[in-house]
Amino acid sequence: MPPPVYKLMTVNTVPERAKRIIGRIVEDVKDRWTIQYVVNAERIEEVLPTLERERPDIMFVASMWTPEEQQELVLIAEQTIPGIKTFKIPSGLQVEKGPDAIVDFIKENLPSILDSPAPKESL
Template sequence: MSATPSTTYRLLTVNNAPARAKLLIGRVTANLADQYSIEHVGNCLSKDEVKDKVTELNPDIISLTIQCCASMWTPEESAEMHAIAREVKPEIKVHAIPQGLQVREGPDAIVAHLSEALPKLLA
């Protein structure tokens, strides 16, 4: 029997498809539930919302998720959003899914990527 994780990490996503972000993060949190308690506290539709959402929701992690849409986050955009989040909360943990992963390999690849990346980020 596994012990229940004692710390809950608050996760904020930046995704222009918020319903899909919520669904995929739900799958990731289920995959990691025996190790981590992760609460998806909200989503930003664009970089313009990052500062206010980090201030309002006080997340521990910001994950820049990208989906199969016309506007995907480039590495430069990801870096800019990470910098904005760190201005508000310097200790925030940040992660960007590799650009184009959703398009190339689909949603299961996003879930697998985050299921592997988040434990490394939180270690």
């Protein structure tokens, strides 16, 4: 059986870095999941129209956002696409520990993100 396919969106003010980091992760987990990196939004204002246009299954929020901004971004995603899986990278992780720490952190948490059932839509 082929691995499940997930469409991934990132929210990162440095799109080249997001693409590079996600590329490393996609390669490392391809035996278990197929992750298609579809788009990045650089600004909070871009998130809603990007979500509506691309309809990703997962959204990663980068570490340059404050915890409050991250929460706002997750809320936008959950209100736009019920059941979307979201993942917030701890604020400041890139600055403090570098890109390898980001890759390791995402890979460590990916099973719980992707293998967990989607939240039930409230009626």
